[in-house]
Amino acid sequence: MLKDRMQKAALYRHFRAQGWMAQLEVPVVTEGGVARKALPVTDIDVLGIRPSPELRWRYVIGDCKTKKKESPVNRVLWASGLMDAFGASSGIVILRRENTTPIERDHKLFADERRILLLAEEEFTEYDKAIVYPGGSSEFPETIDLIEYLRDSVAEAFPRLREHLRWLLSGAWSNTDHSGLLRNALGRAREVRGEIDPRRDDHLAIILENAAVFAVPFATLVGTIFRRHVKPADREDLDEAARIIIWGGREQYDFYNRMRSELVQAKGSKSQEPLSLPEWDRFLELLRSVLEVPTRAFQCPQVLRVASLAVLSEQRELLNTIPDSTLLHVAMRIATYVARAAGYPAETSERLKSVFMTRIGDIVESSSKRLSPGAEQSPSRGSTAIGDEPLATHPMKSDDPQMTLPTISRSANKS
């Protein structure tokens, strides 16, 4: 029998194995609430964020219940309301049943009509194996242990980073306003710049998680601009489009810009620069280069999560599950941009690059050797289609020992 935590862990791996981004225990907060400190209304057990072919994100609510007498229909209605509140496109509810009594077919139909998949705990394993064919996601090399270690143990070791970590691994994901989330991700990163030491692996993991949070609304921005402009040739076009979208519209941008200008002048500065993000030129170059490969933007948060856990567990081979050098390069550039924009110590960029560059070099080199006569076959470096194939290649799909990874675990005594 799975316990609540184990249900969440299984659903997390199920989402991740399909190439989605996933986060645990995401609070649902009332927008525009009156309380000084917004209290969560409830929380989402596992939030899935999956890329769509139209270059958008789709949210999936994952609800896990171990209470045996839970009414399936009540749970479906709950999940349906949560979907509406969150703007999610679908949901999945896993229920523990008393005496393994199957769920009524009509209840499943009721759920299906609301775009919710209703499963009994015993059914989940078979469902998982059918979707993540053939072996399921149980061997997926990412576990929630490391995420909890980051959220709890590292936060305890660095109290000044506690709030930041809680936001990165929980609160950030409740924000569906991606223009605000983009700005917030940088703002929060800048707030803790005095605490970050890039020589530490756990701090590097924090930066990569921050980059993952940033990468979600960044991908939304890429998709929006790509649909409107494709690839703007003029800097001015891209500059204006990006500013307006990032600040939530022309009216908001003009208001914030004027407010900032007056505030800056009141403080005695003569700066005439318009409102923008830190390292704005670098941001525009990053944005323009990602417009060459917009689908990759919707895989970057996942890659940055893998990189974070790889660094934290000191097992860089976790990155071997990613066969796409272009994707790794884009993720690397996003991470280094966040580090620069946050004003982290100068060596941070080089440390972040070192996380990715070995793997990129290996892919490029193995691709080159594969084309030489007599070269051994190695895993394909073709890109992963959005939402179609697992980002992390499943160990059961290939006999190549490189693809079979041990479950990554973290010692509780790691400092």
Next chain:
Amino acid sequence: MEQDEVAVRSHDILVSSGTARASEFETLTTIGAAVRLALNLRGMPPVEYGLLREVAVHRLGLQPGEVRPALELLAEAEMVDLAGDNSTTKTILPNIPYFEDLYRKVGEAGASTQGLNEHEQLTLAVMHRLGQGPTSRNELTKLGAEDRALNRILQIGSDAGFVLPKRARGHDIYISPAYFAEDPQALADLAALAGSSRLGRILSLIKKNQGYPLSIIEERRDLGGTNLDDKDILLIKALAGEGFVPPPSVRTSHSGENHFMFGPRPGNTRLAPHEGQIFNNALALAAAVRQGQFLAREYKINYPAALVRALLRDGHLGSNSEAIEQYRIVAQHGIGRLVPTTGDRARLELIQTPDNIRAAKLAVDLLAGPTDKPTPDEELVLAMRKGEEYVEPLLARKSLSECKIVNADEEAKHAVDDFLLRRGCA
């Protein structure tokens, strides 16, 4: 000279030189090679060093020993990351900017790592002057260099191919084929006749106002807001006359035959070798649009560049009664077809081939204003994005790349001989 111009001119010298190299050139060659690589690496995924070196040598005209220093310069300019073991570069991760001035960044990085020697500085100054138009020897001496140094540079340029010496009306005239690919003798003759300064000024005016009708220039005695005197007008007419490739013309029943003035066709640093015909097609399209802009009977074109962009976007233009006469030249060049609609109206449809699309884009550039910057090899860029197996067919691979060394300065040769003779002496 501004850093961006240093980079552009260095690139032009490198490309014009082909496989020839002067021993006097070090930083200049590295800067030119860096620009060449950067242009073709923009938007590229991570690439293996060996593949890039092959492409650079066999397709981009670099020498094997020039690739690594160029990449290191690009790394210095933060336009690539180099990945590898210890001191061996194995993978290149391109971060070539789209908006930031690539040339300025490369030029600045080149200047900060290793300055230009005297010969290199003089060469760039000569190329800057030749970029404005054919120039007499007398004009070049005004650069202030010693005769010996200037002679050496002109000799290098002639041997390497980035300077074309001509003799006209008893004067030595020098032309850069990087910028003026057509009618060099006729241009030299005009420079000797009218003076290289006046010729350079007129060529620059024409380049900034491509495709103006000759009749309108004569009538208004004006080109793009600049007043022209009698000698200027004569010079412009001479550029359209004997000895030069005839400018494109459009004949209509209401305005007769009109010639449209374009600047001399740019050289191989601006156009890939196979793009000559495509450029001529672009001139034809631009001339037809200018006809509608300046000499329309009824349907005046107010935004010529926007019109051609619409042609690219929609695949056709709106129909009107002037289209048949106006765009006949376009149909004759095979860029488009004229489709009758109603009565005497017709519309121009673009024949959708890669060459015609390229021609239309060039026409937009001509009509919108000059861009003096080199362009990447688009076929190569696409192949490299796809991977090594697509690059192979593009490489006219030889076992060795040829490198022709420009003849050394006589005095330098003597110094080398003296040194060798002294070896082994006690």
